[in-house]
Amino acid sequence: MTTTASPTDRPSPWRDELRATLALAWPLILTNLSMSLIGATDVVMVGWLGPTELAAASLGFNLCMIAAIFCMGLVTATAPMMASERGAKAHSVRDIRRTFRQGLWVAVAIMIPIWLVLWQTETVLLTLGQQAELASKAQSYVRAYMWSILPFLWLIIARNFLSALEQPLWSLIIGTLGVFANAAFNYVLIFGKLGLPPLGLVGAGIGSILANVFMFLGMVAVISYHPKFRRYHLFGRWWRSDWPRFRALWKLGLPIGVTMGLEGGVFGVAVMLMGLIDTASVAAHAIALQVASVTFMVPMGLAQAATVRVGIGYGRRDAALIRRAGWTSFVMGTGFMAAMAVFMWLFPELLVAVFIDRDAAINAEVVQLAISFLAIAALFQIVDGAQVVGAGMLRGLHDTSVPMLIAAFGYWVVGIGVGAWLAFYQGWNGVGIWVGLATGLGIVAVLMLVRWSLRARLGLLP
Known part of the structure; x- marks a missing residue:
């Protein structure tokens, strides 16, 4: 039987x-x-x-x-x-x-x-x-x-x-x-x-x-x-x-270092731009950014996992493993951030209350600004998770130079450019800076994903 x-x-x-x-x-x-x-x-x-x-x-x-x-x-x-x-x-x-x-x-x-x-x-x-x-x-x-x-x-x-x-x-x-x-x-x-x-x-x-x-x-x-x-x-x-391996590490790692430096720098500039608006905007920005930083640890860990899993497939010359490893981490990372976005949309007051007394009259302006920033940060979460996992996927293919250029364009030209324009020329103030950051990260995420999808045509597969 x-x-x-x-x-x-x-x-x-x-x-x-x-x-x-x-x-x-x-x-x-x-x-x-x-x-x-x-x-x-x-x-x-x-x-x-x-x-x-x-x-x-x-x-x-x-x-x-x-x-x-x-x-x-x-x-x-x-x-x-x-x-x-x-x-x-x-x-x-x-x-x-x-x-x-x-x-x-x-x-x-x-x-x-x-x-x-x-x-x-x-x-x-x-x-x-x-x-x-x-x-x-x-x-x-x-x-x-x-x-x-x-x-x-x-x-x-x-x-x-x-x-x-x-x-x-x-x-x-x-x-x-x-x-x-x-x-x-x-x-x-x-x-x-x-x-x-x-x-x-x-x-x-x-x-x-x-x-x-x-x-x-x-x-x-x-x-x-x-x-x-x-x-x-x-x-x-x-x-x-071991000079050949020493040079190989510099060749692959220098663009990664520049990319991470560009990402860290753009948030530093965002703080300075908030400071040009008012103190309440700086405080509200710090609250929204802290919330985003905690949830970011999840896609960041998935990006590290994607680099390893895709890298193993790259070493094996296994295109099917590369595809599965990349998409699995990407769906998990963006799925988690989408869930966090829904939570931030539904319960912004609860999140703000972790950092500041929302019932104190002196904090009223900061609380309202933080809530408005979190509404944008919710969308920001999704594209931020997508771009960091996308970068991890491409690193597994030893592809770092073009992603560095994508990051420079998305973070600084689009992110800071759009944010400053909306904040100071369109009167959006702090919300404009957050919209700019979200737009820049969205552009980076899309371009990373397009490059990943075209990896065979671009000769990125072993």
Whole structure:
């Protein structure tokens, strides 16, 4: 007697891809959230020192973040390279090791000029018109904090290695431990506990160094001793040069760094444009942007998963796997953001109330502006998720240069251009800036999706 398998029992490549993407993405999403919690902890503890210290630290931190985001984009190239190397040879060791080690080299190479610039933070901030007292305090903070960027970049490279092997859970575990370690280091050093003198802003910078070193050493321990990873011997003779791989990482990573820098920069400019309108617009913008930043962690994690899954297909020269991997992450990312958009449309007052007392008369203008911004941010959510996942899909194909140009056009020409025109020439004020941002991100999302859809005609497939 024979039995026929039911439709749900039959192998489904799309269902398998969905499972693989989910298994890879959820630890990455939570790891991204843990990194956000570390930043939030720093803000809270420095805020306890006083408004002047918080303002100075914010200036210094934002300056560091501009540099760190670019550098993070540069070393992000290790993810698609290691994924495609694993796809080409399932048991590849040497090529993955080469990419990992040269990623460490690239991080050191880019940080040397970055450190030289950050050392002159006071001069930079004074040139930008900031107050002398804030610039001086910011420099004392940055001259400690800036040394934490290198172990942070090395941590990103280690996370990319684990992601390429589709073993991201360790990144989540170490990232979670890092949240508590960062809080402990900051508390002791900023306020002078356990017999140590209070170091204030300098203590906050040193705490960040210790937290990032702690997390990186945790990664080193896992990678060096875990049975699944120790066979790669990633840290053996890491000092040996490999100039062809070093150049390949720069070629692939530099456009990613520029793209991420352009995206981060456009939001910085948006804040400055809000400041030209009024204080209430700045406050309302901060609330709407914070809501969007939290939900953004989900498509960002899916974009990282897409890079790895598409990269594996790229290495295998498997067009069907590339198609499934890309579209699966894209539908999941945009679907989640669409759900969040509906929530923001239906319950804007509830979201605003998390950040500000909506019943206080003094906050009435900020509350109304924030609600109006969230209405636009809901649409913004969908296109922002689409463009970040689209970029991740193309990175899996080692396609970074044209996406960089797309980002420059969409973010700066359309986003800032349309936003400034609507805000200041059409009288839309803050709503105009948000419409501009949403329009720019929409253009980027459409162009990324068109490029992905035409990948065979454009010669992007292996």
